[in-house]
Amino acid sequence: MQLLKNIFHLLEALFANVLYVFPSTSIKVVGVTGTDGKTTTTHAIYHILKESGKNVSMVSTVYAQIGNKTMETGFHTTTPRASTVFNYLKQATKAGSEYFILETTSHALSQNRVHGIRFEAAVLTNITQEHAMEHKSFEEYVKVKARLLLQSKHPIINLDADIYQTVKEILTTNRKTYTSFSLKNTEANIIWNKDIKTDISDDFNRENILGAYACCVLLGIEKEKAGRALSSFTLPKGRLDIVHEDDFMVIIDFAHTPNAIFNVLQEIRKNYLKTGGRIIHVFGSASERDDVKRPMMGEASAKFADTIILTEEDHRNEDVQDICKQIAKGIGSSKPYFTEPDRAKAIEWAIQMAKKNDIVVLTGKSHEKSLARNGKEYPWDEYKAVENAVGSRK
Structure with missing residues (x-):
């Protein structure tokens, strides 16, 4: 079945490429892939180029920006289907864009949705467990991600990522030169430096x-100009997004992998939490994803959260309680946790229990406009849910 889907997407990409007259030959396409960090990296590239006076378009998980026009990309969509991607590319060329930044998933790569696109550059942020179940193995998942680097003119990889050596071997085996970056490792081609203002x-x-x-x-782009452009860059919507700040704080973040949850909660405990405050973490795990990650998500949460409320997050046709039980295996008895299948009620519960200096952290949904329940999409607004819960707080 998956093979047939891949063939369909390949044929669609071939047809769309011809229909829109090979649009990637008229614009410099930059692909961004990785398990976590794709959206922020995509938006940061867009911002630097825009601040440097370039005409640029972008497609990310949050929205599509084609010239001066902003468009929704649909429910649970990161990289759209091939016909839509090539249509966006054509519209971007008509809008006079010189660059097109495309957030690119492993699904898009394995299913041939970006087949035929000429990539001027590609950035790999990291690779962790998420989506590995949808490939034959984790090794296969890494190889799929590396495809984007292999078909780009300028592959760029994170030397600090755990899979750096594996990806490096894939590139060198294919005689592909690459550029590495690192926050501190001087062996990288580009390291964090004084030019970067943020x-x-x-x-x-x-x-x-x-x-x-x-x-x-x-x-x-000149190094100084690129670094200076970052001084006005802000994280995309739903990334460490403080949506309420009074006696207590509410933060929304899209983190939905063990690695992302670990990082965001660690950052909140280190730099946001005041003395005497607690972290109350509300999250779940989507169905039809890598089940192996669920206990790992619970373990990551338990390292930094003081109280955990497990809830729904696109459970589709799977039982929410079963998903929560799998997450809870990683929590064990280390931290108190509760289960509330209804996400709106879980958010209200967390906000009702918040005391002075506490931080309620909601992860997994962020900017998304729907919840997948029992085979249907239901309207959802995480921000509105917080507003309602704060308004009803006793």
Whole structure:
């Protein structure tokens, strides 16, 4: 069945490429892939190029920006289907864009949705467990991600990522030269330096910013100009997003992998939490993803959260309680946790229990506009849910 889907997407990509007259030959396409950090890196590249006076378009998980026009990309969509991607490319060329930044998933690569696109540059942020179940093995998942680097003119990889050596071997075996970046390792081609101006302090977002900086430098932007452009860069919607700040704080973040949850909660405990405050973490795990990660998500949460509320996150046709039980295996008896299948009620519960200096952290949904329940999509707004819960707080 999957083979047939891949063939369909390949044929669609071939047809769309011809229909839109090979649009990637008229614009410099930059692909961004990785398990975590794709969206932030994509937006940072877009921002640097825009601030440097370039005409640029972008497609990310959050939205598509084609010239001056902003468009929704659909439910749970990162890289759209091939016909849509090539249509966006054609529209971008008509809008006079010189660059097109495309957030690119492993699904898009394995299913041939970006087949035929000429990539001027490609950035790999990191690779962790998420989506590995949808490939034959984790090794296969890494190889799929590496495809984007192999078909780009300028591959750029994070030397600090755990899979750096594996990806390096794939590239060198294929006689592909690449550029590496690192926050501190001087063996990298590009390291964090005084030219980079930003108020963003956490390492995991600095890695994403550095990947964007490295990419733009390779695209010909002067180092000082690229670094200076980052001084006005802010994280995309739903990334460490403070949505309420009074006696207690509410933060929304898209983190939905063990690595991302670990990083965001660590950052919040280190730089946001005041003395005497607690972290109350509300999250779940989507169905039809890598089940192996669920206990790992619970373990990551338990390292930094004081109280955990497990809830729904696109459970589709799977039982929410079963998903929560799998997550809870990673929590064990280390931290108190509760289960509330209804996400709106879980958020309300967390906000009701919040005391002075506490931080309620909501992860997994962020900017998404729907919840997948029992085979259907239901309207969802995480921000509105917080607003309602704060308004009803006693």
